Amino acid sequence: KDAYFDDMTPTNVTAVVGQTARLPCRVINLGQKDVTWIRKRDIYILTLGISTYTSDARFTMVRNRKTKEWILQISPVTFRDAGVYECQVSTSPKISLPVTLNVEVQQARIQGPAEVYIQNGSTISLTCVVNTHSENVGAVTWYRNSNSLDYDSPRGGVSLEIEKTPTRTTSKLFITRAIKADSGNYTCAPEFADAAFVMVHVVNGEESAAVQTGGAVCVQKDVRLSTAVMSLLLLAAAVTR
Secondary structure, X not given: OOOEEOOOOOOEEEEEOOOOEEEOOEEEOOOOOOEEEEEOOOOEEEEEOOEEXXXXXXXXXXXXXXXXXXXXXXXXXXXXXXXXXXXXXXXXXXXXXXXEEEEEOXXXXXXXXXXXXXXXXXXXXXXXXXXXXXXXXXXXXXXXXOEEEOOOOXXXXXXXXXXXXXXXXXEEEEEOOOOHHHOEEEXXXXXXXXXXXXXXEEEOOXXXXXXXXXXXXXXXXXHHHHHHHHHHHHHHHHHHO
């Protein structure tokens, strides 16, 4: 029987910058024929059989005899790698299977507003979420300004929680007994995703501030300021009479 491609082979693959892209090609009844991967935009031969023809060490051929797959692997993948690749079999006439590679950047997101206000002495609680593709986002590091934050931070009172699922990575940062010195720019920096930022302000009880409580943001009003404003309004009303 003649060689042919498995109809179930994915022809549209999405990978994330910095991770590994795997382009599948499953050939049935290959026999003694050769499998070649080429890059369509410049008709450049990348692999022939199990041999790699390009000098770019990021490209390798992975053959799975059990599944009859010839997988073109690119690691780490970059934006420039996006495009159409072609798996060819040396039949007569030649048969080919185009596979499109899409390359994306994963983006971290810190839940809540871009600026949060925390009462002095309370707990700073920040949640960073990254929606993932086929692989996880690697290690997630938190920073305050340029200083990394973890269990061993000199400040103390720092704890982290991490939860990973096939579609999402969630990292939570907790800093107890917040003080003014804890104010600053906080960064959630996954290894394989763009970082997210939030500005944290630690304020005392007399300041008018937004206070983060349980993930929600509410407004704490300065009672003395409100009283003063009310007095001015009453005085203005009396003058206009």
